[in-house]
Amino acid sequence: MSWFNGGNFSAEKSVRPTRPCYVPPHYRNNGMPDFNNVNSFMSGNGSFAQTGFSSFNSYSSRRQARGGGASNGRFAGPGRGRSGGGRRFGRPEETDERNHYPNRNGFRIPDALDTKESFGEDGDVCGGINFDAYEDIPVEVSGSDVPPPVNTFAEIELSEGLYKNIKRCKYVKPTPIQRHAIPIAVAGRDLMACAQTGSGKTAAFCFPIISGVWKDRSRFLPTAREGWIAYPTALIMSPTRELSCQIHDEAKKFAYQTGVKIVAAYGGAPIAQQFRNLEKGVDILVATPGRLVDMIERGRISLTRIKFLALDEADRMLDMGFEPQIRKIVEQMDMPPPGSRQTMLFSATFPEDIQKLAADFLSNYIFLAIGRVGSSTELIVQKVELVRDMDKRDHLLDLLRSQMVNGFNGKKALTLVFVETKRGADALENWLSREGFPAIAIHGDKVQAERESALRSFKNGARPILVATDVASRGLDIPHVGHVVNFDLPKDIDGYVHRIGRTGRAGKSGLATAFFSDKNIPLAKALVELMQESNQEVPSWLTEYAAESSSYDIYSSKRGQWYGKGNYGGRDFRNMTQHEEGYHNHSVNAGFVENYGTTTAAYGISNLSNDSFDIANTVPATSSNCHYSDAGTYYEGGANGPNGYVSVVPTGWD
Numbered sequence: 083m084s085w086f087n088g089g090n091f092s093a094e095k096s097v098r099p100t101r102p103c104y105v106p107p108h109y110r111n112n113g114m115p116d117f118n119n120v121n122s123f124m125s126g127n128g129s130f131a132q133t134g135f136s137s138f139n140s141y142s143s144r145r146q147a148r149g150g151g152a153s154n155g156r157f158a159g160p161g162r163g164r165s166g167g168g169r170r171f172g173r174p175e176e177t178d179e180r181n182h183y184p185n186r187n188g189f190r191i192p193d194a195l196d197t198k199e200s201f202g203e204d205g206d207v208c209g210g211i212n213f214d215a216y217e218d219i220p221v222e223v224s225g226s227d228v229p230p231p232v233n234t235f236a237e238i239e240l241s242e243g244l245y246k247n248i249k250r251c252k253y254v255k256p257t258p259i260q261r262h263a264i265p266i267a268v269a270g271r272d273l274m275a276c277a278q279t280g281s282g283k284t285a286a287f288c289f290p291i292i293s294g295v296w297k298d299r300s301r302f303l304p305t306a307r308e309g310w311i312a313y314p315t316a317l318i319m320s321p322t323r324e325l326s327c328q329i330h331d332e333a334k335k336f337a338y339q340t341g342v343k344i345v346a347a348y349g350g351a352p353i354a355q356q357f358r359n360l361e362k363g364v365d366i367l368v369a370t371p372g373r374l375v376d377m378i379e380r381g382r383i384s385l386t387r388i389k390f391l392a393l394d395e396a397d398r399m400l401d402m403g404f405e406p407q408i409r410k411i412v413e414q415m416d417m418p419p420p421g422s423r424q425t426m427l428f429s430a431t432f433p434e435d436i437q438k439l440a441a442d443f444l445s446n447y448i449f450l451a452i453g454r455v456g457s458s459t460e461l462i463v464q465k466v467e468l469v470r471d472m473d474k475r476d477h478l479l480d481l482l483r484s485q486m487v488n489g490f491n492g493k494k495a496l497t498l499v500f501v502e503t504k505r506g507a508d509a510l511e512n513w514l515s516r517e518g519f520p521a522i523a524i525h526g527d528k529v530q531a532e533r534e535s536a537l538r539s540f541k542n543g544a545r546p547i548l549v550a551t552d553v554a555s556r557g558l559d560i561p562h563v564g565h566v567v568n569f570d571l572p573k574d575i576d577g578y579v580h581r582i583g584r585t586g587r588a589g590k591s592g593l594a595t596a597f598f599s600d601k602n603i604p605l606a607k608a609l610v611e612l613m614q615e616s617n618q619e620v621p622s623w624l625t626e627y628a629a630e631s632s633s634y635d636i637y638s639s640k641r642g643q644w645y646g647k648g649n650y651g652g653r654d655f656r657n658m659t660q661h662e663e664g665y666h667n668h669s670v671n672a673g674f675v676e677n678y679g680t681t682t683a684a685y686g687i688s689n690l691s692n693d694s695f696d697i698a699n700t701v702p703a704t705s706s707n708c709h710y711s712d713a714g715t716y717y718e719g720g721a722n723g724p725n726g727y728v729s730v731v732p733t734g735w736d
């Protein structure tokens with residue numbers, strides 16, 4: 083990625099004097115804002131609004147002037163009373179809240195927000211979507227006989243009606259994940275696909291499924307709903323109700339007038355209504371696991387005719403929370419086994435251990451990664467602020483006021499604030515409302531109608547601040563989210579990647595601010611790595627914490643995952659050497675000797691149950707391919723051979 087060297091864009095008021103100006107990819111071929119001037123940047127031609135970070139850069143000095151306390155000299159909390167001195171206003175009138183919300187403190191209520199922007203017909207920049215932003219992302223594909231990528235939708239053998247709908251949706255050009263994944267899926271191959279948040283994964287699995295279902299004449303068999311049992315041809319599962327709803331809505335747009343019937347089944351909504359929808363016929367079922375199991379156990383859905391299975395947010399679906407239910411649905415009910423159905427797994431993050439689990443559901447699959455697995459898009463400007471827990475509310479208030487003072491510069495932007503707990507979400511919503519900021523909370527303890535209403539009033543701008551737990555962290559595609567605030571940081575870096583990914587979508591820019599407190603030190607190293615990788619400016623105090631936090635890189639009990647690092651894999655785990663605790667004589671696909679930052683595979687050959695092992699290509703350990711982990715653990719194991727299989731024995735942990 084290039085760093086822009088000043089020139090025409092010299093600062094009026096430089097806030098980053100010591101570093102060259104990074105130009106995010108979405109600005110590279112367009113009108114350029116002044117990148118040395120934060121205010122100018124915020125009001126640039128991206129989708130999010132001016133947020134006034136100039137005032138934040140002076141935050142620390144203001145705090146010191148006030149004599150605010152800092153525990154270790156690095157915290158920048160305001161160190162003053164909890165109210166921040168703001169005037170308090172009552173909760174909003176529930177009626178006509180957009181127009182009459184008490185905004186005496188000046189918080190601008192956006193006008194009605196469009197749900198979609200329009201797209202141009204003329205090439206790369208369509209309705210603010212700048213495809214150049216994605217062009218230089220490296221692509222990794224592995225597996226046998228990989229179908230080649232395409233450059234246009236027209237090159238793919240999709241059904242006629244679907245083409246029309248792609249045009250109707252103004253999808254002029256496929257995104258990289260679509261260019262690669264759709265031909266693979268249309269060729270009938272199983273797929274594990276990873277691409278950054280907001281890069282178009284939904285269409286990447288919906289298009290082949292809709293097309294495949296449409297071409298599958300067997301769905302017209304009269305027995306398709308016999309005895310009021312629904313026999314869908316395709317099943318798309320996702321972890322949350324809101325995401326299932328969203329996928330359902332998207333898929334319906336893509337399947338408009340094709341005759342392909344799509345039904346959603348998710349918890350919290352009346353099951354009787356969902357049964358009635360199923361009774362009208364279903365080709366593609368979009369479901370959350372809990373409601374699906376319920377329906378299958380009540381004998382209303384059979385999976386015997388499933389030909390296409392897609393798991394969105396697949397790593398979440400296979401982590402410890404969901405895995406038993408997914409195994410039950412996919413392995414213990416009546417679904418055809420791998421090989422007899424086509425299985426597609428999609429996510430922006432895919433930890434190695436989950437990749438291994440996922441392999442159980444796949445047959446001869448292709449692994450596709452657009453960018454490094456678990457990486458974050460450069461479209462999102464990431465800021466990390468050092469804030470003590472006790473100062474977070476004031477800090478947030480200052481942030482929101484700063485947005486207020488600088489205005490939205492004619493742009494409409496929503497702010498999504500992530501907190502750790504449901505109680506914390508309610509408390510922050512109440513507090514913000516008391517302070518005169520129109521906020522609404524969404525979390526798992528709210529009934530579904532409340533959740534939907536919260537999301538609606540956020541989307542339409544009636545409550546432009548949504549306080550959310552992780553229930554809103556994955557998959558949700560809400561236009562105009564300009565700013566994501568991690569009021570509480572998540573425990574692992576993958577969670578952070580998904581949360582900040584609610585902004586900076588579809589080629590548009592976004593801003594993510596994290597409040598980092600001493601509780602988050604274990605996350606520092608992974609955060610620094612992620613930020614560096616996406617060319618973000620890393621504060622020096624965070625780098626210091628990262629150095630300190632190396633000692634936190636111990637295996638947690640949870641499936642050998644790194645705490646903090648999230649164990650995010652760089653690539654197809656089949657191409658990696660094994661480095662997990664407790665693996666003995668475990669055969670792995672060699673071909674690579676990989677350095678994982680802390681460990682690298684090493685020396686010695688065992689294996690060798692695999693015929694394709696090529697002893698001639700064996701690479702014995704040398705100082706360059708044999709490393710020690712941070713913990714001083716020596717890996718003894720093997721390498722190499724393009725198709726070789728070797729054993730890796732982590733002797734240090736015996």
Ligand SMILES: Nc1ncnc2c1ncn2[C@@H]1O[C@H](COP(=O)(O)OP(=O)(O)OP(=O)(O)O)[C@@H](O)[C@H]1O
Pocket residue numbers: 208211252253254255256257260277278279280281282283284285429430556557558559583584587588
């Ligand atoms: N080819 C395209 N042309 C124009 N817009 C597109 C295209 N593909 C996807 N989009 C739009 O991009 C946005 C993001 O897409 P999508 O929600 O599928 O992202 P995602 O990769 O699934 O993100 P996440 O990882 O957060 O789930 C959506 O608004 C979608 O309509």
